[in-house]
Amino acid sequence: MATTHVLAGVVVGLGTLALVPEAGPVVLAGALGGLAPDLDLLGDHRKDLHFPGYGSAAAAVAVLVAAAAPSPATLSVATFLVAAAVHAVSDVVGGDLTLRPWEATGDRAVYEHVRGRWHRPRRWIRYDGAPEDFLVGVALALPALATLDGPARWGIAGVLVVSAGYALVRRSLVDAGERLVAAAPDPVLAAVPETLIEDLR
Template sequence: MATTHALWGMALALPVLALAPEFAPVAFGAGLVGGLFPDLDLYAGHRRTFHFPVYASLAAVPAIALAIVAPLPWTVAFAAGLAAAALHAASDAAGGGLELRPWRASSERAVYSHYHGRWLPPRRWVRYDGAPEDLALAVLAAIPLLVVGDGRVAGVAVALLAASLVYVLLRKPLAALVEHLARLVPASVRPYVPERYRDA
């Protein structure tokens, strides 16, 4: 779920809170944005256009080093955001395939690796986005945010958890709804509908 990625992106900022609390607000915000950013490609080459599991991970290392050597709001934000985006892209390979109903396990495309020049296969440790284990990961990331975060951080964590719970409850019915709506799209617009919705 995008909310799980957002919570883990924020959780990456916890060391900043412990070591340089003056930069914690910007780190939490950047972690949230970085955790969500890759999914901006949802309707244009999803899990390929803005997902860089290898390159983002490699780029995060010098970005974190720069933030340690030269701690400034922008270096900390850049490091946290890039690390969160890298974690998002890499962790997508641990989930299900890129399909409308990933619980059917019919797709062998999890996330595209530009480094390898191919799609990485889904490991299905988290069977699909919105699975109970996905919610468990969201809760796991949220707990420390609720315990040590300030009121704003805790509030965002609660809101993300609430959205996660709703999505988990509606995940399978939503697939049927999307499939129905995709059939109603006019023929002239249909080529712009993501393939996984058209071929459901």
């Protein structure tokens, strides 16, 4: 789920900060990088903003630039791109893109632009919001909870609360969404991006 990717990005940021204590807002950059690919939910999800190949290459270049000319700006950009690449690559180990991924009927995990094809889901994490997804998020949050303080620590705790809530209702959300779309008047549906509701019709 998106919150797990955010927490993975925070870990990337903490790693940068451990290497370069004066790195600047790299933890925030990592969190945003972990979230950014999922902004394609409004378009072709796991394709429009997910770049396992090109994203990894861009991250590698950014890391080299940051190593050669370290500054808050270069380190933040590198951290953002590494977190975004980790997000895209790690989606391969999750479930598919169907409405009910726990049924394991789909064969698309994340699109690889380099090869022009979809990676198949490995399903090590069966679906977004699965119990194991939440547990991975908890594990990723531990370093941040141990090292951050103040609002940042509360922010991490808040992300975990959101993760827990989503994991609890994940399966029921699909049925609720279908009922909501079926009951909504056409003018309301016309105002909602089609990509968000097409599978619920």
